[in-house]
Amino acid sequence: MAQGFKLEDHANAISLSLPPPCVHSSSFVAVAANFIKRWGNLRSQHKSKRLPPGPPRLPVFGNLLQLGQQPHRDLASLCDKYGPLVYLRLGNVDAITTNDPEIIREILVRQDDVFASRPRTLAAVHLAYGCADVALAPLGPRWKRMRRICMEHLLTTKRLESFVSHRADEARHLVLGVWAQAQSGKPVNLREVLGAFSMNNVTRMLLGQAILRCRISGPTRGHGIHARDPRAVSAFGGDIPRRLLAILEMREVEKRVDDFHNKIIEEHRKSGGKETREEDKDMDFVDVLLSLPGENGKENMEDAEIKALIQDMIAAATDTSAVTNEWAMAEVIKHPRVLSKIQQELDSVVGPNRMVAESDLAQLNYLRCVVRETFRMHPAGPLLIPHESLRATTINGYHIPDKTRVFINTHGLGRNTKIWDDVEEFCPERHWLADGSRVEISHGADFKILPFSAGKRKCPGAPLGVTLVLMALARLFHCFDWTPPGGLSPEDIDTAEVYGMTMPKAKPLVAMARPRLAEHVYR
């Protein structure tokens, strides 16, 4: 593995060559000659370290000004032009991007140890309690400990199973809300409905309460923050010119979010936590975190650590699943052929006399293809969360400097014409396996779709994310027929996106719902 040229090397070279005090002039000449020789060697060594190809750079800005409102598309175009691995200079930051399965495998799996860190951005410092969380923390013991807490105490199969009745209740609210709207003959704002479904599911697990009852499904108990707050989103996205604007607003978001978290922790402490053991199914995540010991023998975790984890879970779990659901609904309503195939499958697996249950989801193979196709075309994390190299290395013979920021372009991967045919066609059938076996959503050995990433930083909430997505879609397609509103035809549904940490549809999806089951099933 090649070592990077560092300023320290240069400084060492100079200091090694400095003459000792009171040296004779001839020895000074010898030392100077030696210095020039070594300097020349270092320069040629640096030159010989070939960076990956990339576009020409401006002084100071580098390539920053070449990235516009849709950096994922700009980066994919650069890969078309310069090859599967592209080098960029963003201001004073080295960066690489790729949309190629083999290079992605190299970065996320073979060289996971090198690339599994995160850049310490202002957004990470201000919105994640000084990188005390999981998602934005650089690789190190602190990240490892917080990630282990997530995996061992919050996202275990057993704990997720303990919330199954809460999830069923939220699915019931979802259907009842849409049903009431359908009775009134008004179109349904699917962004609102699906956002509330995800947020309430997550906050019931985390905080023990549904904090965002959607207007049409019950009283609203807004808490003043939303994971899709554009400021939070662009600040997290943090690596494009829009970031500058976001930074100006970050302090306000930071304060609002912190007040909310303090209130939650205070309420949980006041109620004395649950007087039950950790495995008790009534404990929410905050109860669990309050019951865990801290670092270095401390009795409890620090408040900042608890707040950072709550923040991470809300941000990572809600928007990702809501955005995916809205895209899937948009594509399916745009393609009535797909809607009728989904409904045929639901009618045969579930039938017309009951609601879909979580235990049905494994058998809904066509719906699983629909979700996989949605992830291909509209991955919730179009550039993942930026990774950063911990040391210099090489990929395909190219030098990658220390602290290089890595943009894995999952949007470009799903639309890479070298690995997919008809990339702009929404075609779930392409994922159907010849032997009819179960279609996996969260992973795929071929690295052609990567909705939850891979390696050390892969999403620890993938099973929960997949359940939330499948459940909402299965219920909505089983219970209702869907058409575009007011005289629009299916092909009029637009699929323009807005770049952010997650990548929603530019315009909220609005559609007409018509109940398709007998009335008693909804009640």
Ligand code: HEM
């Ligand atoms: C459809 C739903 C979801 C999608 C598409 C999704 C996708 C992702 C992606 C792409 C990453 C970045 C991985 C990387 O940078 O390499 C990520 C990280 C993460 N996700 Fe998810 N996610 C979803 C749901 C969830 C849920 C439900 C939770 C938790 C309750 C969660 C918790 C996290 C955390 C904590 C990280 C940071 C991991 C780390 O940096 O070590 N996600 N997710």
